Amino acid sequence: MSTPSKIIYTFTDEAPALATYSLLPIVEAFAASAGIAVETRDISLAARILASFADQLDADKQVDDDLAKLAVLATSPEANIIKLPNISASVPQLKAAIAELQAQGYNIPNFPEDPHTDAEKEARARYSKVLGSAVNPVLREGNSDRRAPAAVKAFVRKHPHSMGKWSMASQSHADYMRGGDFFSSEQSITMANAGDVRIEFVGKDGKVEVKKQLALQEGEVFDSMYMSCRKLRDFFEKTLQDCKDTGVMWSLHVKATMMKVSHPIVFGHAVSVYYKDVFDKYGKLFEELGVNPNNGISSVYDKIKSLPASQQEEILDDIHACYSGRPEMAMVDSVKGITNLHIPSDVIVDASMPAMIRSSGQMWGKDGKLKDTKAVMPESTYARIYQEMINFCKTNGAFDPTTMGSVPNVGLMAQKAEEYGSHDKTFEMTVDGSMRVVLADGTVLMQHEVEAGDIWRACQTKDAPIRDWVKLAVTRARQSNTPAIFWLDPERAHDRELQKKVEVYLQDHDLTGLDIRMMDYNQAIRVSMERLIRGLDTISVTGNVLRDYLTDLFPIMELGTSAKMLSIVPLMAGGGMYETGAGGSAPKHVQQLIEENHLRWDSLGEFLALAVSLEETGIKTNNAKAKLLGTTLDAATGKLLDSNKSPSRKTGELDNRGSHFYLALYWTQELAAQTEDLALQAQFAPLAKALGDNEAAIVAELSAVQGKPVDIGGYYRSNPQLTSQVMRPSATFNAALAALA
Amino acid sequence: MSTPSKIIYTFTDEAPALATYSLLPIVEAFAASAGIAVETRDISLAARILASFADQLDADKQVDDDLAKLAVLATSPEANIIKLPNISASVPQLKAAIAELQAQGYNIPNFPEDPHTDAEKEARARYSKVLGSAVNPVLREGNSDRRAPAAVKAFVRKHPHSMGKWSMASQSHADYMRGGDFFSSEQSITMANAGDVRIEFVGKDGKVEVKKQLALQEGEVFDSMYMSCRKLRDFFEKTLQDCKDTGVMWSLHVKATMMKVSHPIVFGHAVSVYYKDVFDKYGKLFEELGVNPNNGISSVYDKIKSLPASQQEEILDDIHACYSGRPEMAMVDSVKGITNLHIPSDVIVDASMPAMIRSSGQMWGKDGKLKDTKAVMPESTYARIYQEMINFCKTNGAFDPTTMGSVPNVGLMAQKAEEYGSHDKTFEMTVDGSMRVVLADGTVLMQHEVEAGDIWRACQTKDAPIRDWVKLAVTRARQSNTPAIFWLDPERAHDRELQKKVEVYLQDHDLTGLDIRMMDYNQAIRVSMERLIRGLDTISVTGNVLRDYLTDLFPIMELGTSAKMLSIVPLMAGGGMYETGAGGSAPKHVQQLIEENHLRWDSLGEFLALAVSLEETGIKTNNAKAKLLGTTLDAATGKLLDSNKSPSRKTGELDNRGSHFYLALYWTQELAAQTEDLALQAQFAPLAKALGDNEAAIVAELSAVQGKPVDIGGYYRSNPQLTSQVMRPSATFNAALAALA
Structure with a gap:
């Protein structure tokens, strides 16, 4: 007999939140057939702001602190959370959200840039807690299990993404400090x-x-x-000279968003070394103006606006003069002339390096052409794996998505482990x-x-997470019958401490028949890549930073994106969190919806996460129907991919809502076709018929609304009624679904 | 008590043979003090020719077949052979030797280019046996133990050779077939x-x-x-196009001298693909003329000489026209315009690749400048290790001779193993x-x-050599307390067979405390290099080709030359052969002696080999004096290096004979200083005093003769009396040495 259970579906921001309006009714209807309730928790930026000021709002405007509740739930065994991408708010985003909420009648204070009064200081402190990456660290009460779902892998093998050809004569490489870091x-x-x-x-x-x-x-x-400032600056100067000598383009790769204290400083040194002549000449003036190189060269452009035009011009001329003595720099946007050093958040190493490697090891130059590049990554700890992969691609050519294996990851993440x-x-x-x-x-x-x-x-790095990470590695190696490599560098002090623990904790498990090894990072990635090109899988068992880097790096080679990965957080207390997607909350998608009523957001991550959530719920609560819902959802997702029913980027074609319809169609067809549970079969047969018979009508209804602007009554906190109407425009589909209950 | 024993010192050709006239009297005098006789065996090209025709010569002109005798000795336990470099005769060299011997009154037949009569055929058959690499395969009745002697390593750490800087942006690489080879x-x-x-x-x-x-x-x-001709030619075309596209210079690296049947054919395809237009146009004519691309493009130049001038010119114009459609080619001699494809023996992979890697991964272009290069090595089996090293140098910079460790080799060589x-x-x-x-x-x-x-x-590959090779690997790992890696590629059919045997034969040995591993070539070289740059040694246990390649590759990085390596062949029957040097027999050195009476040949290899021979003799025959002679010779060699008493290249400065004097001086000083054997001490004390007191006089006598031409009465078979007089010009030194007996 099954235990009653529920799935917590997070309500977040922007495109994922919009998609939720369309997908959730489907999920609720199907889950109910297995006796599973689906509840939402609002952890959107708006809700988190409002919850922070609940004591200052009228009773009818108050909002619960769902994030705090979820954090508690994450430490209990019954947690079953579908976690969608949310906004990691920068200050400008936060201010926009505040303005919108105030306009909606929420009596919350402005964001105090420069707090003086106690009230301002209090407000600033409350707002600080919702800034940046404020959700994941709170919820991640477990380690990370990320892998390419079988359906996605099969789809990619048939429909591979493009991969830039590699030349053995490529000059591209990753450069890093050789001491002082x-x-x-x-x-x-x-x-x-x-x-x-x-x-x-x-x-x-x-x-x-x-x-x-x-x-x-x-x-x-x-x-x-520690990192030596002097050696860091010498290193930057040396890399710039080297690029000047060899004609190779210069680019910087850090992670200022996540490593939010150390990397902006590193980034700032790159800016003030590259533009050394300007920072030397105007040092005092810039200090007075409040120029901060850690915010990028854009900080100079911003701050000098207060100066007389002639002085501005002089500084701009001096900035331009810098370029003649410096190598060409990789562009973030060559049309707008935005370089790598413009703002610190544009180039994020874990996304930018795979993109470079996928594009023949090249980045965009100021003429809009791809060019060989020196990827400068001061911290040698993890940079070396990129150089290893670059050398590998030079030698063996680009990876081939149609034949390559996979590198799933088991990452040490719980309780803010390591650098993160x-x-x-x-x-x-x-x-x-x-x-x-x-x-x-x-x-x-x-x-x-x-x-x-x-x-x-x-x-x-706390002990319990390490012990849990070892257990997860062994479990995954066993369940997937795949060799697992602990990436531990005996030349790193931290890794030597970890290695001792891993050796002890491995003894807690039956390792019979498992292939579990420990290797330094270079060896580990090399062995994994040698296996990869022979079609073999290897689990990477890594620390927190490598988890983050590798679960972009390999997926982008294998699948063309990291958004199609399964991202499971088996919570240490026994529950599960299923993260969906990794592509952020996609503000551009919202804009397209509002202007053209087309939502290109792909909910594939949600489909994949839900399937695992249902399956694991089935196992944990002895609920065979839930398990069956999970396996049929997986099959439906595979069919969706195969039938090319993912959302198109183009207005007028199938969008997010249309792909939800097809998911429902295929899922219900799978349930109607199976004979494992005849009750479920009987329950879903009419819906299968209804959706199948009305496929053309529903698709037409979904298509008819597109091409015109819509009003959803808000960006950070849209109006639920308006949004639901926009996101569920097919009366035929809605009626069919309603009939299921 | 010691057993009587003797050392067989080979008399060979050219510079090493000249040096023997000076060194051997010293060796004989010192060895006698330990009751060891030193005998010579003449395996020079001239002696081998004469022995082949002994039945056709007058009794007083007949010469014993010393090589045949040595081959028998090599299979007996008492063998103790010092093997100096000898000529591997090409046809032109053979003809010159024949002419010289005929002029000296030896009634031997001419070399029959195109034998018709029975006598000619018989003569041709006999000459064929002395052609090419005719000595080593006969004597190598054991596997190979090559390592950098401690004295040499210590010297290099203090006086490092130059190493070209590597750029991370280098375009150089090794390219090889990906199938069809x-x-x-x-x-x-x-x-x-x-x-x-x-x-x-x-x-x-x-x-x-x-x-x-x-x-x-x-x-x-x-x-x-087998190697597919079609795929080989496609591969060459592809590499040429690639170089044309990327601007990287093209160069070919094969080993036509050793792989004397297969590699000239491979080389010939490179020639006829590069000059495809010419070979297509003149195919029929070239066939009539007997042009053979396997002999290089020089074959065209040679054979067209018989044509009318205008036709020659037309062909030469067409050859030059080829260059415009082809990439720049690496030059063997840019002044003379001699490329990589001129003759097949100019670029020998095991020497050319280390030279390229030592020179920043670059080779000489036609303008006499070093340039990034695609090193084309069709056979992927071994080519991959060079690409691995190139990637390693791009990433980590050039090797540093002052801090790097060493990669000694234990090579499977006995009884013509494997490809060789x-x-x-x-x-x-x-x-x-x-x-x-x-x-x-x-x-x-x-x-x-x-x-x-x-x-x-x-x-x-015979079984006994494999068993012996495993034993040698274990012995060396034990004696030097160094990890050993068997380079065996599980993706190679041959290596899988070997691996099975190695696993069995390792069980014959006590492996306690030893670190013995098996890895594929890429992994093996990578691990060895990672250890190398950390100052750690790793024994490479390899097959015959890798033995040959690696004992140039690593020594050239570590020592600047492979000539300073100890090269021991522990014979399977229990004896020992000690090969000296690896730099060939140096014809240019002979020319300098004859013209200026200066011999720049460095007998370091002989010193090192002799020391090991004496030590091992001491151990095998329980002769403490012999052992002591060995250890003191080693110390003397170290002092010689340290005191910079190696031969200079410049006439007027210390030459081979002078360095022999210093070796004798230091050796005798070591013996006079030691107190382990007081009889030896007493015996050598007077000589130490005599040589020390007369150092200036002897050096002056040795120097005085230089700068004038000398006559030694022959090149391939010089007059022994004349040569001895030339090579021992110091009456003071000769007298002191004579007094020792």
Whole structure:
């Protein structure tokens, strides 16, 4: 007998939220047939803002803090969460959302740029909590299991995406620091017992400044490391000279969005080295104006607007003069003249490097042509894997999506593991001295001599997530009968600590017949690639950064996108979270809907996640109907791909809503055709017939509405009634679905 | 007590033979003190010619067949042979030697270019046996142990050779066939029992032609493989087009000298593809003239000389016209305009690739400048290691001789193992059909469908050498406490057979504490290089071709030359052969001696080989004095290097004879200083004093003779008295040495 259960479907932002208006009614109708309730939780930016100010709103305007509730749920065994992409809000986005909510009658304060009063400070603190990547870290109470679904893989083998040809004579490469970076300075310890530590700076004068106090758990791994500002700047200068000499284009690849404290500083040095002459000449003026190179060269353009026209012109001339002494730079938008150094969030290493490798190792030059490129990635820790892949492509040619295997990932992610939780422990040095990590009893655990400008950071990795990660790796290796490689570099202090734990925790499992190895990153990626081109799969078992990088890198080669990956977070408490898509929340899609009533968003990620959620629910709660819903949804998704019923980008053709209809059609046909559960068969047979008979009519209704602007009553918080009407325009389809209940 | 023993010192050709006149008296004098006799065996080209015609010469002109005697000795346990480099005679060299011997009164026949009479045929058959690489295959009754001597390594760390800087943007690479080559067609079997096999060709008409009959031993590994002529030519065309497109220079790397049947054909296809227009246009004429592209484009120049001037000019114009449609080609001699395709013996892969990699991955263009290059090596089997090293250098920069470790080699070589014994089993197909290997009972062991032009070959590897090779690998790993990697590619049929044997034979040994692994070539070279740049040593345990390639490749990076390697052949019967140098017999050095009485030949290889020979003799015959002679010689060699007493290239400075004096001085000083054997100490003390006191006088005597021409009465067979006088010009030194006896 089955236990009653429910699926929590997150309501998020922009395109995924719009798609939810169309997809959710279908999901609810089908899930009900297995006794599964589907509930939503609103974790949109708007809802999170409103929840932050619930105490200041009228009762009828108050909104629950669904994110906080979800965070609690994530730590309970019954969690079953479908997590759609949400906005990681920048300040401009936040301000726009605030304005919209105020216009809708929500009495919330403005965003205080420069808070002075207590009220302003309080508001700023509340808004800070909704800024940036504020959802995932809270919900990710488990490690990560990402893989290419069989249906997607099969589809790609038949309909491969384009892959740029590689030349053996390609000059492209990845360049990184050979000393002076985080890699070379990393120290790591494992806490024998729980204990408090403090991070402190000791000045040349012996004065001690406590930067941070932390309570560490027993068995927690704690790392510290720094990047030398001087060596970083020397490195940038050397790479620029090298490109100037060889004629290879220069490009910078960091992850300023995620590594939100350290990487903007690294990015800023790139800007002020590239435009060294300008920053040298106008140093004092720029300081007065508040120019911040960490915001990109656009910061200069912004801030000089207050100057007289002639002075502006002089500075712009000097900026242009810089280009003659510098190599050509990769363009983000060659038409608009936007380079790699314009703003820090345009080029994100985990997306930009796979794109480069997929495009013959080339990036766009200012003439709009693809060119060989030096990809500059200061941190050598992870940059080396890209150079390994570039060398591999030079030698073996581009990957072939029709024959290549797969590299699924098991990633250590839970509880803000490793660098991705380092932001509150990252410091830019203002003077020379030493940084140290000290136990409560005064024992110095780690120490670095640092100089002004150096970036020092500490990372935490708790023991329970590591133990769970090892278990997940073994489970995946067993379930998929696939070799698994732990990517652990014996030359990294942190990885040596992890390796000890992995060796111990592996003993908790039956490893009979499994092929589980540990290799440094270069070896690991190389072996995985050698297998890949022979059609063989290899599980990568990695830390948090590599998880993020690899689950773009390999999917983009294999599937052309990382959005088609299954992204499961088996929660440590026993529940499951199923993340859908990885392509962000797609603001351009919303614009197209509003202007032309066409939504190109592809809900494939939701279909895939739902199928796994249903299957796992079925297994966990002994609900055979749920399992069957899952397997039939998988089959329907495969058929959808095969029949080319994914949304088109072009207005007038099948869009998100149309693909939802086809999903419902195929899903119901699968259920009507199966004989495992005759009750379900009987229940879905009429719907299968109704949808099949009315296919042309429904598609026509869905198509008829397109081409005209629509009003959904808001961007960040659209009107539910209006939006639902827009997103469910087929009366025939709606009626057929309603008849199922 | 020690057993009486002797060292056999080979008398060879050209510079090494000249140096022997000076060095041997020193060796004899020192060895005598340990009761060791030193005997010579004359295996010079001249002696081998004369021995071949002993039955046709007067009694006083007859010469023993020392090579045949040495071959017998090599299979007996007391063999202790110092083997110096000898001439591998080409036909022009052979003819010159014959002429010289005839002039000296030896009644030997001329070399019959085109033998007709029985006598001519007989003479041709006898001469054929002294042509080419006729010595090493006969004597190498053991596997190969090559390593950098500690003294040399220490010297290089202090006085590194130059290494060209590598750019990450380098376009250089190694290109090879991706199918259709020997690698992809390789089949291999192991003979369960001894048995006769025949190699036969079956025509499309079913007619069977037996190409070769062979008696195989029990446990012998037998391989067959072919290279597709069509795919080879397509490959060449593709590489030429690619270079034309990318502007990278084209160069060909084969080993036509050693792989003397298959590689000249491969080379010939490169010539006739590059100059396709000319070979198409003049095909018939060239055939009549006897042009053979396997001899290089120089064959065209040679053969058209018989044509009228105007026709010659037309052909030369057409040859020049070819260049405009083809990429730039790497030059062997840019001043003389000699390219890679001029003659087949100019570019030898195992020497040319390390030279390219040492020179920033570049080769010389026609303008005398170094340029990025596509190194074309059709056989993918071994070419891949060069691409791996090129990628490694692009990523990590040039190797640093002052910090790098070492990659010694244990090579499977005995009894003409693998490809290096394939010459009499290599066939160029004239028509389509199939090649097969058939047991006496008719069982078809291996079969390939072949087309006209394809190159088919079979290789033998006997079981005893494999067993001995495994033993040598384990011994070296143990003695040097160094990890050893068997380079065995599971994707190669031959290597899979070997792997099975290695796994069995490893069980014969105590492996406790040893680190012995098996890896495919790419993995093996990569791991070795990763260790290398961290200062760590790794023994490469390889087959015969890789032995040859790697013992140039790594030494040229580590030591700047492969001539400074210890090259020991532990003979399977228990004896030892110590090969000295690897730089050939240096004809230019002889010319300098005759014209200016300066011999720049460096006898370092002889010093190193002698030291090991003495040490091993000491151990094998329980002769402590011999062992002591060995260790003191090693110390003396180290001091010689450190004191920069190696021969200079410049006339007037210290030459070969001077360095021999210093070796004697340091060796005798070491012996006089040691206290392990007081009798030896007492014996050598006076000599140490005499040489030390007279250092200036002796060096002056040695220097005084230089700068004037000398007559040694012959090139291939110089007059012993004249040569000895020239090579021992210091009366003071000679007298001191004579006093030792």
